[in-house]
Amino acid sequence: MKAQEQYLSVIKFPSFVSLMLIILGLLLAWVIFIAYRGIWPAKWVTAVLVICFLTMVFMVLMWIVTLRSTYIRIRPRWLQRLSKWMLIYVFYNLANFFRIITFSNRNVLTESFLNFNNETVLTDQLDVRNSNIMLLLPHCLQKSDCPVRVTSNIFNCEECGGCDIAGIKRMAAEHQVKAALATGGTLARKLLQDYKPNVIVAVACHRDLLDGVRDAWHLPIYAVLNERPKGPCFETRVNLASIEFAIQRFK
Ligand code: SF4
Known part of the structure; x- marks a missing residue:
């Protein structure tokens, strides 16, 4: 930009x-x-x-x-x-x-x-040390023909490098933060209820992030827009540096 x-x-x-x-x-x-x-x-x-x-x-x-x-x-x-x-x-x-x-x-x-x-x-969140940070990711980040089921557990990713999930998995492991893929707003809400994170780093498109931030306005949600080189909801990408920046600020 x-x-x-x-x-x-x-x-x-x-x-x-x-x-x-x-x-x-x-x-x-x-x-x-x-x-x-x-x-x-x-x-x-x-x-x-x-x-x-x-x-x-x-x-x-x-x-x-x-x-x-x-x-x-x-x-x-x-x-x-x-x-x-x-x-x-x-x-x-x-x-x-x-x-x-x-x-x-x-x-x-x-x-x-x-x-x-x-x-x-x-x-x-300045000067607040959060022990429970969660990365909430859209399922469209995953390569469309990937046979691995990462929606249930991102750590199932075999790190072939075909999409950004591999980098996010490594980042989540390195910083010891939770990471989950949501296939929609209902699942995203359930994940938030189950994990009860202190702070959320959410990746999605404009509309989904806007809806999410407004729905869960009482939660601290840091929004990272995904990139859509192949069109909406298909093999999207994300700037890993933006996610890492947010994690480091919240840790
Ligand atoms: S990086 Fe992981 S999720 Fe992406 S295509 Fe490879 S195995 Fe599948």
């Missing part, structure tokens, strides 16, 4: 959220100006405008907290959870709405959101 594209991929999500908050703030200011320009409005109008104003102030304050969570660990814990919930269910939707009205590319925004979320996860 070129440096300019990488930079855009990082700033797109926070820029979209900030622009949406500015637009909403200006709209609210305009409505308040119209409402109080002539005759004094009815009490219920005032009540609605006060609620809207307080909501706006709350969202701006939480956005500042969320931006800070990319470089400072947020404490107390309830504020960190609230900030994460707002990131997933409010700020992502604001950015996505801005994407729709500006006809922007969905995958670029998703990538930017995942990068932003990764920063919050890394910051929250």
Whole structure:
């Protein structure tokens, strides 16, 4: 990825959220100006405008907290959870709405959101030593004609080098982390329930990672996008250095 594209991929999500908050703030200011320009409005109008104003102030304050969570660990814990919930269910939707009205590319925004979320996860795990790290991988990483059954146990891989599973197996053994292949969202959820990891390094495509990070928003999930040189869901690849970087930061 070129440096300019990488930079855009990082700033797109926070820029979209900030622009949406500015637009909403200006709209609210305009409505308040119209409402109080002539005759004094009815009490219920005032009540609605006060609620809207307080909501706006709350969202701006939480956005500042969320931006800070990319470089400072947020404490107390309830504020960190609230900030994460707002990131997933409010700020992502604001950015996505801005994407729709500006006809922007969905995958670029998703990538930017995942990068932003990764920063919050890394910051929250700063100086935390995790003993239970899990690599959650998509089954499409495996070579399509591989006869070995690795979905039940990645360590069954015979390391022929035909796909990236071999490298991931070696990495998982070296760092003593759990690794599992999931054939879908249901199995991924079951694996998380069974293993109860402290932190997850998940590899998948844009859509699956976005769904996973939003579904399990309360868990620290570091997202690594796979590469799809042969098209979606078929013999995908992954940058092993990105996985190793995450493991080393969480260990
Ligand atoms: S590296 Fe492992 S999983 Fe991949 S094709 Fe070879 S034996 Fe199969």
